[in-house]
Amino acid sequence: MCFTSKVRIAPSSQPIAPSTGAGELLQLLRDQTPRTRAELAKLTGLARSTVGARVDALLASGLLAPSGEAASTGGRPPVRFAFNPEARVVVGADLGATHGRIALTDLAGRPLCELGEDVAITDGPGTVLDWVTSTTSRMLDMTGRTTHDLIGVGIGVPGPVEHSSGRPKRPPIMPGWDNYDVPAHVGRVFDVPVLVDNDVNIMALGEHAVAHPDVEHLLFVKVATGIGAGIISGGRLHRGAVGAAGDLGHVAAPHAPEVLCSCGNLGCLEAVASGPAIMRALAEIGISASSNADIVDLVRGGNIPAAHAVRQAGRTIGEVLATCVSLLNPSVIVIGGSLAQAGESLIAGVREVVYGRSLPLATSDLQIVAATTGVQAGVIGAATMVIQHALAADRVDLAIAAQSAS
Amino acid sequence: MCFTSKVRIAPSSQPIAPSTGAGELLQLLRDQTPRTRAELAKLTGLARSTVGARVDALLASGLLAPSGEAASTGGRPPVRFAFNPEARVVVGADLGATHGRIALTDLAGRPLCELGEDVAITDGPGTVLDWVTSTTSRMLDMTGRTTHDLIGVGIGVPGPVEHSSGRPKRPPIMPGWDNYDVPAHVGRVFDVPVLVDNDVNIMALGEHAVAHPDVEHLLFVKVATGIGAGIISGGRLHRGAVGAAGDLGHVAAPHAPEVLCSCGNLGCLEAVASGPAIMRALAEIGISASSNADIVDLVRGGNIPAAHAVRQAGRTIGEVLATCVSLLNPSVIVIGGSLAQAGESLIAGVREVVYGRSLPLATSDLQIVAATTGVQAGVIGAATMVIQHALAADRVDLAIAAQSAS
Incomplete structure (x- = not known):
């Protein structure tokens, strides 16, 4: 689906004097x-x-x-x-384990053109990033824009990223990507800033921008094959010292069985409350589910043991989120990710424990809600990340000075 | 100890035209x-x-x-x-359960005059806040300043506070203070902004300002009769939606016994790893300690069971801090409060679990250190809170406009 812009951009080749301010x-x-x-x-x-x-x-x-x-x-x-x-466009790309999604948006983060395709992150950075650049070129053509209109590319990937360098850091499900210079690869095709972050952070930015723009303190939690969080503190994404903030998947879940996790520790939240953990619990009672979508279908179809397992996962996630609520005191927790589509079962489990476990002051105005932007959250968030960066006052000055010199 | 300023302030009565900017x-x-x-x-x-x-x-x-x-x-x-x-002065007051401390500082947060006294928070807001205002008046006299030089009062109290209104909210150890209008009381004597926050937040501000001014992401943890945290995110204090952020005392401690807590929940961190919890553990093996200072003395005197109990408390605190590290990815954790004076036992326990439990990326550059500002952290932090508020650009404009109108 592509929407060409109705407003023509001003010609941008006219030389002007450099200007600060x-x-x-x-x-x-x-x-x-x-x-x-x-x-x-x-x-x-x-x-x-x-x-x-x-x-x-x-x-x-x-x-x-x-x-x-x-x-x-x-x-x-x-x-x-x-x-x-409408003066410029940006690209937001959301790369998942097996699926990629790209949007070309205006400077308000509104998609002009959007596309999803099956792309395996395990194909490695060369293949996947070439898909990003070739799709971007096609989208520019389709919307009548040129590379001169593009002011930046934002990319989300399913693993930890050092945001300052744009390099993934020991990502467990991204073979070949460890320490790969993502901005340099994309920069060979498009000479614009390329910002990279993990998928949960960009989903948090997208959900915040679209559904809760005025909320100062928000926690976005993705529940899918992995579990992670994106933190909005004082209206801004909190990335932490090395960009590792929000990694809830490997915290110890209180009162949960000491299941061995892929990280080598015992009793991690991801090992007991993620999609694969729910599949294992269902398999033990003879119910077959081989994907997160299967779990969602079972719950929506009225399968009571599946609803029970999802609700129990919600309670376990709630134990960890109760600690997050005491620590961060957000006013909104948004539950997203593919398992959030299982309806109220997951969120009801979360609410049950968070409201029971946290101090009354911290939950007095707390809302726990389902994500509303769905599959768009990632691409809009990736675009938002680039817009916030590109429209910062000093960068606008630099861009204007460069334009006048060209 | 009082130090009179060597630089005379400019006369401030001269009328000038109102000015924005x-x-x-x-x-x-x-x-x-x-x-x-x-x-x-x-x-x-x-x-x-x-x-x-x-x-x-x-x-x-x-x-x-x-x-x-x-x-x-x-x-x-x-x-x-x-x-x-040196143009103006501010007051920072740190009110503990049984002890109060006040400093008069310049606009760089340097104490000109400082005083500690036994003051019981249980005497109620009238008595305690009158002590704050009368001590402030004496300090202004002693340093040759007047109320015209005072631009604000910052107060830390040992309980939750709604920062926007300056009212304590259901503070468990502060009878008579619930919802009390602290700024109005102090404002009857000094017509200046009065900012109130909980004691841990002001300690975090003080420790950050003095010992780690360039650190973007810092977690300050107070371990004493209660346990709490102050969060510096992106260089600023993260207070959360209603000012309740950092309340670690009542989160569930993983792997800890289900001891009944004063809040009514089971297994809270404060119920199993605070000063009173350590005293109970020592009493069970026949060792008498009736205050946090007793515990510190025992450990410093080489009492091995006491050192063991403090280290075990450190491990339990470390379990919760491991979750905080995964969530926030700070580059520095500062351990303060009276039990931090027990030397390395407490911090060693914290380090052992945090480094063992957190993901490698989040701990790669993490430092876990003892607080260095000691009893001064609170008063300097309370003063810092006021200075940050008063010297914000728009408030300086207002102050200058008001001055010219007077």
């Missing part, structure tokens, strides 16, 4: 309120000539566009300007 | 680098006249002071200006 002005205008030059000068305390130069630079870049006229106070009415999210 | 200029200058008006205009892109007006307003407020001259390019050499931390 245009980025800061753009931050003000990202609230979507159109303003005149005079209003901007008053708001910022900047000299009228400075505002004029910065507005001109942003107009030339296309990031700002005229947006109607203000009331005249005599003479020609002054023009209002507003942020133009 | 001076606060923003001050942020730039808080890096302590002296700059000329021309350098500030170049750095900000502001009009020379705007910079001049803002510098004048900050000079009149005393927050900026002349700081030498730049090299002359012909004619009179231009004056450089720098942030003047």
